[in-house]
Amino acid sequence: MADVGEDAGKVTSYFYALLFTRHPELRSLFPAAMDTQRDRLLKALLTAAEHIDNKPVLTEYLRNLGRGHRKYGTQASHYPAVGEALLGALARYATNTWDDEAEAAWIRTYTAISQIMIDAAAENELRAPAWWHAEVVSHDLRTPDIAVITLRPDQPYPFLAGQYTSLETPWWPRVWRHYSFAAAPRPDGLLSFHVKAVPAGWVSNALVHRARPGDTVRLGPPAGSMTVDHTTDSGLLCLGGGTGIAPIKALVEDVAEHGERRPVDVFYGARTDYDLYDIDTMLRLQQSHSWLSVHPVVDGRTHFPDAVLEYGPWNSHDAYLSGPPGMIRSGVDALRNLGIPGERIRHDSIEELVAAGE
Numbered sequence: 001m002a003d004v005g006e007d008a009g010k011v012t013s014y015f016y017a018l019l020f021t022r023h024p025e026l027r028s029l030f031p032a033a034m035d036t037q038r039d040r041l042l043k044a045l046l047t048a049a050e051h052i053d054n055k056p057v058l059t060e061y062l063r064n065l066g067r068g069h070r071k072y073g074t075q076a077s078h079y080p081a082v083g084e085a086l087l088g089a090l091a092r093y094a095t096n097t098w099d100d101e102a103e104a105a106w107i108r109t110y111t112a113i114s115q116i117m118i119d120a121a122a123e124n125e126l127r128a129p130a131w132w133h134a135e136v137v138s139h140d141l142r143t144p145d146i147a148v149i150t151l152r153p154d155q156p157y158p159f160l161a162g163q164y165t166s167l168e169t170p171w172w173p174r175v176w177r178h179y180s181f182a183a184a185p186r187p188d189g190l191l192s193f194h195v196k197a198v199p200a201g202w203v204s205n206a207l208v209h210r211a212r213p214g215d216t217v218r219l220g221p222p223a224g225s226m227t228v229d230h231t232t233d234s235g236l237l238c239l240g241g242g243t244g245i246a247p248i249k250a251l252v253e254d255v256a257e258h259g260e261r262r263p264v265d266v267f268y269g270a271r272t273d274y275d276l277y278d279i280d281t282m283l284r285l286q287q288s289h290s291w292l293s294v295h296p297v298v299d300g301r302t303h304f305p306d307a308v309l310e311y312g313p314w315n316s317h318d319a320y321l322s323g324p325p326g327m328i329r330s331g332v333d334a335l336r337n338l339g340i341p342g343e344r345i346r347h348d349s350i351e352e353l354v355a356a357g358e
């Protein structure tokens with residue numbers, strides 16, 4: 001990976017060129033525009049390389065990736081074609097290290113990776129559909145660029161508060177983006193999401209400005225491990241920045257439903273008062289639950305994650321962060337400096353978030 005690092009963009013372009021010239025029938029599984037897709041392949045390889053010595057983490061990551069590929073229509077028979085193209089691209093660009101031994105090692109690696117993904121997809125096929133159709137049942141424009149959208153899936157959709165799904169709109173086929181559930185599972189099975197239209201974000205703009213009740217989207221399986229640990233009764237310190245408040249609200253509802261009276265402190269960060277689009281909901285929750293404190297923080301004197309320093313102590317709390325990648329990075333640093341151990345700080349993977357909101 002280090003050898004091809006400098007040429008990463010070229011490696012992935014060449015990889016897809018090889019794949020599509022040798023197997024033109026596979027082109028229709030990918031979106032019309034390949035830019036984000038190219039980055040995703042590389043990120044997956046980098047993530048795998050990063051965890052190469054941590055078998056449990058790597059295996060879980062690959063199993064999730066295998067299950068997640070079902071919604072693209074990926075079949076076990078597609079994996080060898082991808083492997084050939086990957087080896088072809090590495091052989092061309094890893095010029096300093098490529099030899100028979102490196103090739104044999106990559107064949108073993110790719111065989112192991114693809115087997116884990118294929119097995120996870122096969123097991124998942126026995127239990128869950130490859131995707132769900134879901135109808136838009138309400139669309140509430142909260143600011144000129146933020147909508148709260150409620151969907152009714154066509155089949156039961158099991159998930160945990162704090163997780164996210166992947167979503168494809170009818171206007172951009174095969175372009176999938178991640179969105180966190182904005183509510184804990186409900187008895188009526190409806191799902192809600194907070195979507196902000198971001199510049200050049202195809203899916204987010206379609207969801208905010210085009211989607212209307214009656215439209216149908218597709219959902220992939222739920223993913224993510226930012227869920228509440230109900231085996232402890234430690235307090236929860238939650239930081240939600242912008243639309244990152246969505247999964248935090250789901251976590252609060254989850255604690256309430258479990259009837260636990262654990263102290264929960266929510267710091268809700270936004271650029272301006274006007275951007276605190278969901279503050280009314282959060283304050284209503286605070287009124288109904290004595291264990292919940294909501295602290296709105298608008299950019300100004302204090303930078304958002306630093307506002308938690310004015311309260312506390314937090315070192316016996318579990319921490320949950322959700323929001324823009326930069327906020328998560330600085331929030332994790334601030335919380336670690338306060339003495340919260342890394343394993344008690346939960347957030348979604350930053351690699352996943354970078355392309356998430358588009």
Ligand SMILES: NC(=O)C1=CN([C@@H]2O[C@H](COP(=O)(O)OP(=O)(O)OC[C@H]3O[C@@H](n4cnc5c(N)ncnc54)[C@H](O)[C@@H]3O)[C@@H](O)[C@H]2O)C=CC1
Pocket residue numbers: 164180196240241242243244245246247269270271275297298299303304305321322323324325326327328330331347348353356357
């Ligand atoms: N599960 C998750 O982690 C979720 C993440 N998101 C992500 O949250 C973001 C929300 O975007 P917006 O509403 O436009 O947020 P925004 O850009 O308006 O920022 C929200 C808050 O975070 C703070 N912040 C932003 N960048 C920061 C940095 N580098 N360091 C410290 N603080 C920072 C801001 O000061 C503000 O208080 C999107 O990137 C979206 O993908 C959204 C939902 C769930």
